[in-house]
Amino acid sequence: MYEPARHAAPTANQARFFKRMRWMMLISGATTVLAIAAVLGVIGYRVLKAEGSAPPDVTELLPKGARIIGTAVAGDRITIMIDTNGSVEVRAFDLRTLKPAGRLKFAAEP
16 A cells, blocks of 8 residues: 655754745735736726627718719728818718717818
């Protein structure tokens, strides 16, 4: 039958060293658990607070006879250039919600 080897009792220096190592391992483990909890908390927050990936369906009415002459996306805005019977207008929309964010009209001087 197998008998484990018997070791001598640790000396005072060894006992102090073991106690110190246990304490350091406890601190290290607690720090690791805290870090993992923080990362999972941030991920969970972003998943729950994320807006839907599909933007809503929006129909924007153009003035009669107007035509779109250009579009552009910059940052979190989409801009539409519209030609309305010779005058140019730029309309900006929020890319996530598609709500109007601004309008810029250009007209010739008289």
